[in-house]
């Protein structure tokens with residue numbers, strides 16, 4: 001007896017990789033799917049905590065617009081340059097001012113994606129909660145993009161598990 005039609009498609013496992021990117025996606029069992037930008041939920045806002053107090057550093061549309069107008073496009077990614085950025089931010093002793101500097105960084109990073117675009121899909125979980133790619137998501141929202149490319153990864157930030 002065969003249950004083939006009842007099983008989920010196994011295409012990702014059986015398909016032969018044709019190039020490096022494709023092989024990488026297959027290795028991670030990731031396929032790019034398009035989601036409605038408004039459907040992707042972001043659970044965390046930018047900010048930092050010192051002595052139990054949270055300092056928000058979430059950029060506004062006006063912050064992003066200003067970064068675009070003044071051509072201040074941040075090329076340093078948050079994860080890849082975390083040591084350098086944290087050092088930079090730690091040098092601002094007044095925490096309210098530090099929050100402004102961090103907010104500016106995020107605005108400029110988003111502005112970079114708005115102006116130059118991006119190719120890497122953002123990561124979401126099966127519950128459409130953002131796992132990685134907040135700057136890209138915020139850039140898509142800023143531009144008013146109806147859809148955004150996503151890959152589905154394990155739940156981590158979604159709190160549904």
Ligand SMILES: [Zn+2]
Pocket residue numbers: 125126127128129154155156158159160161
């Ligand atoms: Zn989830």
